[in-house]
Amino acid sequence: MLxxxxxxxxxxxxxxxxxxxxxxxxxxxxxGGQLILDDVSFGAAAGQITALVxxxxxxxxxxxxxxxxxxxxxxxxVSLLGEDLSRLPTRKIAQRMxxxxxxxxAPEGLTVKELVAQGRFPHxxxxxxxxxxxxxxxxxxxxxxxxxxxxxxxxxxLSGGQRQRCWIAMVLAQDTDVILLDEPTTFLDLRVQVDIMxxxxxxxAEKRRTLVVVLHELNFAAAYADRxxxxxxxxxxxxxxxxxxxxSQTLDRVFDLxxxxxxxxxxxxxxxxxxxxxxxxxxx
Amino acid sequence: MTLRLTMLGPIMVIGSIxxxxxxxxxxxxxxxxxxxxxxxxxxxxxxxFDHVVIRNLRLPRAIFAVTVGxxxxxxxxxxxxxxxxPLAEPGLLGLLAGASFAVVAAVGxxxxxxxxxxxxxxxxxxxxxxxxxxxxxxxxxxxxxxLSLILSGAAVTAFLGALITLMQLMxxxxxxxxxxxxxxxxxxxxxxxxxxxLPWFIGGLIIAIAVARQVTxxxxxxxxxxxxxxxxxxxxxxxxxxxxxxxxxxxAVAGPLGFVGLVIPHVVRLLVGSDYRLIVPYSAGIGAAYLxxxxxxxxxxxxxxxISTGIVTALLGAPFFVWLVRTxx
Numbered sequence: 096m097l098x099x100x101x102x103x104x105x106x107x108x109x110x111x112x113x114x115x116x117x118x119x120x121x122x123x124x125x126x127g128g129q130l131i132l133d134d135v136s137f138g139a140a141a142g143q144i145t146a147l148v149x150x151x152x153x154x155x156x157x158x159x160x161x162x163x164x165x166x167x168x169x170x171x172x173v174s175l176l177g178e179d180l181s182r183l184p185t186r187k188i189a190q191r192m193x194x195x196x197x198x199x200x201a202p203e204g205l206t207v208k209e210l211v212a213q214g215r216f217p218h219x220x221x222x223x224x225x226x227x228x229x230x231x232x233x234x235x236x237x238x239x240x241x242x243x244x245x246x247x248x249x250x251x252x253l254s255g256g257q258r259q260r261c262w263i264a265m266v267l268a269q270d271t272d273v274i275l276l277d278e279p280t281t282f283l284d285l286r287v288q289v290d291i292m293x294x295x296x297x298x299x300a301e302k303r304r305t306l307v308v309v310l311h312e313l314n315f316a317a318a319y320a321d322r323x324x325x326x327x328x329x330x331x332x333x334x335x336x337x338x339x340x341x342x343s344q345t346l347d348r349v350f351d352l353x354x355x356x357x358x359x360x361x362x363x364x365x366x367x368x369x370x371x372x373x374x375x376x377x378x379x
Numbered sequence: 380m381t382l383r384l385t386m387l388g389p390i391m392v393i394g395s396i397x398x399x400x401x402x403x404x405x406x407x408x409x410x411x412x413x414x415x416x417x418x419x420x421x422x423x424x425x426x427x428f429d430h431v432v433i434r435n436l437r438l439p440r441a442i443f444a445v446t447v448g449x450x451x452x453x454x455x456x457x458x459x460x461x462x463x464x465p466l467a468e469p470g471l472l473g474l475l476a477g478a479s480f481a482v483v484a485a486v487g488x489x490x491x492x493x494x495x496x497x498x499x500x501x502x503x504x505x506x507x508x509x510x511x512x513x514x515x516x517x518x519x520x521x522x523x524x525x526l527s528l529i530l531s532g533a534a535v536t537a538f539l540g541a542l543i544t545l546m547q548l549m550x551x552x553x554x555x556x557x558x559x560x561x562x563x564x565x566x567x568x569x570x571x572x573x574x575x576x577l578p579w580f581i582g583g584l585i586i587a588i589a590v591a592r593q594v595t596x597x598x599x600x601x602x603x604x605x606x607x608x609x610x611x612x613x614x615x616x617x618x619x620x621x622x623x624x625x626x627x628x629x630x631a632v633a634g635p636l637g638f639v640g641l642v643i644p645h646v647v648r649l650l651v652g653s654d655y656r657l658i659v660p661y662s663a664g665i666g667a668a669y670l671x672x673x674x675x676x677x678x679x680x681x682x683x684x685x686i687s688t689g690i691v692t693a694l695l696g697a698p699f700f701v702w703l704v705r706t707x708x
Contacts, residue, residue: 195603199603202599
């Protein structure tokens with residue numbers, strides 16, 4: 096799959112030399128005349144998890160929407176596997192890049208299997224509706240996300256974590272090189288968040304998919320992502336591996352957060368511990 | 380509960396349509412035995428009085444019921460799917476009122492007599508009504524929500540209804556013939572108008588079946604649909620055209636029949652789930668059966684007198700609407 100990446104865009108390699116699966120150049124974008132992203136360039140390396148983090152309103156979700164062609168940028172270009180996104184038909188894009196939006200809602204009565212089967216949409220046409228390849232992709236996606244046992248249950252009756260697994264199964268069934276996810280762990284229990292992040296990590300590692308994930312939880316980004324892109328006020332403030340980007344200085348500069356950064360004793364990955372700001376009763 | 384994968388569903392729906400179709404023809408000012416009805420269809424005898432009545436009056440009416448019921452139900456299901464609004468329906472969102480107004484103005488005011496132009500005029504009216512309702516709702520603080528659309532639809536329907544009444548008062552003789560049609564009726568329409576509408580019905584239903592797969596994806600939310608590769612701007616335009624075409628042909632044949640497009644898709648979803656590849660054809664089938672039943676009731680309840688079909692659809696549809704508002708909004 097990675098060999099398909101064509102270098103139509105000059106400089107389609109990030110600083111570490113890995114080919115860029117999805118990226119953008121000099122993007123400006125916003126809503127109704129209000130500019131949120133101003134001259135942003137970004138690239139997600141093939142086969143890696145790239146986490147977009149930043150304070151509320153920094154433009155991380157807007158950047159993901161531009162990459163996903165939900166929002167048309169007012170300037171700049173987006174590239175997908177070496178091709179200009181604006182020149183590809185939307186169905187062709189969907190064969191190469193999947194999107195899990197924030198807080199998706201399944202129509203009433205839709206079963207898990209029907210939801211996952213929707214992922215095959217871009218591979219079907221009016222005349223060629225369902226093949227054994229489609230069935231195999233759905234089955235494999237449900238097995239990997241561990242929702243096969245729920246196949247005939249309506250999605251609406253499941254718990255939040257199970258539901259999110261079903262949606263991830265749907266984008267997996269789409270069988271694309273690139274997967275974009277907008278805050279896939281928000282509103283879930285801590286344990287379920289860990290499960291979802293572990294699943295995403297497996298998808299990137301075993302299936303060699305490129306994942307771009309908007310994350311709210313900084314420590315998850317540090318624990319699971321290969322690269323972290325920190326944004327602030329519509330600009331990329333710093334990017335690199337978790338070890339490169341996580342420091343007291345950057346957290347202060349990007350998040351206005353007073354925190355110490357230590358290394359996870361088991362994995363060596365950085366962990367941030369916010370400092371408590373309370374009047375110290377002993378000092379009083 | 381699941382009619383999803385069995386052949387039983389289609390057989391049951393088509394079977395009930397056939398039975399209701401024959402029963403519908405048998406019912407009337409003079410009831411005709413079902414056997415005679417069947418005989419008149421297979422072995423027509425022009426010297427038999429009953430056969431002539433069936434061929435000239437009752438058979439067309441049953442055909443109108445089937446096509447109009449199917450079309451309004453399919454139009455409603457597409458509107459509900461694309462707007463993700465459980466209350467979307469040609470009647471509540473001003474399409475029926477717009478189409479009726481356009482037809483009344485064209486026939487009564489400008490003396491339009493060519494049957495081929497009636498669906499065209501109705502389509503222009505339906506489109507105008509829909510655009511007006513949506514524009515008003517979109518300018519309300521908070522935008523076009525299900526509630527603001529319903530309120531805007533009610534206002535536009537009342538306003539156009541007042542204009543229709545005004546035109547009637549100015550020229551009562553011309554409008555006498557339109558008076559019954561305006562309450563929604565399957566009686567008294569000439570076959571000629573129906574024949575002109577037939578391509579509209581067929582075209583609309585084919586488009587509906589062709590876009591059903593994409594409507595399912597759009598019903599999962601706009602961002603999900605884009606991610607799956609649906610061109611949502613194009614899809615919305617196609618669905619709007621399809622809904623306008625189906626509504627216009629229905630109004631041209633039967634006048635404004637409210638609530639059919641609201642009730643049927645909800646019933647269908649309970650039976651087949653949320654895949655529009657099933658919802659669209661089942662809405663067509665169950666909508667056809669429903670309008671046959673309604674029209675049988677319209678002629679039986681106060682027999683030998685007959686009430687307008689539109690009155691019965693409203694009597695059944697309005698309580699259902701109230702229930703929907705209480706449970707879904």
